[in-house]
Amino acid sequence: MTTSQTLIDQLTATGDYKVIRRLKPVERYHEDTGAEKHIGIYLDTEATGLDPDTEKVIELALVPFEYDDEGRIYRILPAYNALQDPGVPISAFITSITGITDEMVAGQSIDLDEVARFVSGASLVIAHNARFDRPFVESLYPGFEDIDWACSIADVNWNEEGFEGVKLEYLGYKYGFFYEGHRATIDCQAGIELLSQTLPSGELVMKRLLDRSGRTDVRIWAERAPFQKKDLLKSRGYRWSPGGEGVRKAWYRDLPENQVDDEMLFLNREVYPKLVGVLPMDRFDARARYSKRV
Structure with missing residues (x-):
């Protein structure tokens, strides 16, 4: 009797087909090695829009899991998922993306005591685009300010x-799985599946994320850079900060601490007409990275 796996193997062996499987969440990825384990939380939110200052969270998922310093993932622990009534109508556009309707969230709320219990037992929170998720959940529960964060986009050099x-859907496809996305829990499960994979260079995705998220970053503020250099700065990866209360008005770039000297050489050679010895710099690590405070 021909099995599904036999057919998959036959198709794959031709070199003309790639078979992808529906993601089926598992309870464990790696057998116990005796290594010291930590608890990570894969987090995902759905919201009424993109701006954490004006929009509201309508769904939160927290999926905790065990991992070690080598990036091996062990047990997947019980998850928390909740809808929340934002107090305003959900737009048709957001419903089309998330599948979440006004009727689904009516009278619903996130249990912040339960969120606190999850966060208190964790060493690290991971999101796929933490720059989006972290500011939203910090507004929900301030304990998210006091834990290390990592991003499975920015902290893996894909x-x-x-x-x-x-x-996430594209990366899942490249690793041979697909899922019905844009609901918080399944996005988290897909994220953990991705972390369990091995990069083409041979390193576990989770190990690469741990190493890169543990760095210290420096934000260089290219204050008083000549206006005519704006396109050069943009091509170099600089972003514009329009300023405001307590915020600088200048071009800025975040980079690892060990690249600061080279960046200063570039700025003095290509941007500033006169030698600049010192520029404002902010340093931050995983405790502050992706936070609305930075």
Whole structure:
């Protein structure tokens, strides 16, 4: 009797087909090695829009899991998922993306005591685009300010590993699985599945994320850079900060601490007409990275 796996193997062996499987969440990825384990939380939110200052969370999922310093993932622990009534109508556009309707969230709320219990037992929170998720959940529960964060987009150098995109669905496809996305819990489960994989260079995705998220970053503020250099700065990866209360008005770039000297050489050679010895710099690590405070 021909099995599904036999057919898959036959198709794959031709070199003309790639078979992808529906993601089926598992309870364990790796047998116990005796290594010291930590608790990570994969987090995902759905919201009424993109701006954490004006929009509201309508769904939160927390999926905790065990991992060790080598990036091995062990047990997947019981998850928390909740809808929340934002107090305003959900737009048709957001419903089309998330599948969440006004009727689904009516009278619903996130249990912050339960959220606190999850966060108190964890060493690290991970999101796929933590720059989006962290400011939203910090507004919900301040304990998210006091824990290390990592991003499974920014803290894994996907492009250098040969991947042409960083969307979770695309990366899942490249690793041979698919799922029905844009609901918080399944997105978390897909994220953990991705972390369990091995990069083309041979390193576990989770190990690469741990190493990169443990760095210290420096934000260089290119204050008083000549206006005519704006396109050069943008091509270099600088972003514009329009300023405001307590915020600088200048071009800025975040980079690892060990690249600061080279960046200062570039700025003095290509941007500033006169030698600049010192520029404002902010240093931050995983405790502050992706936070609305930075």
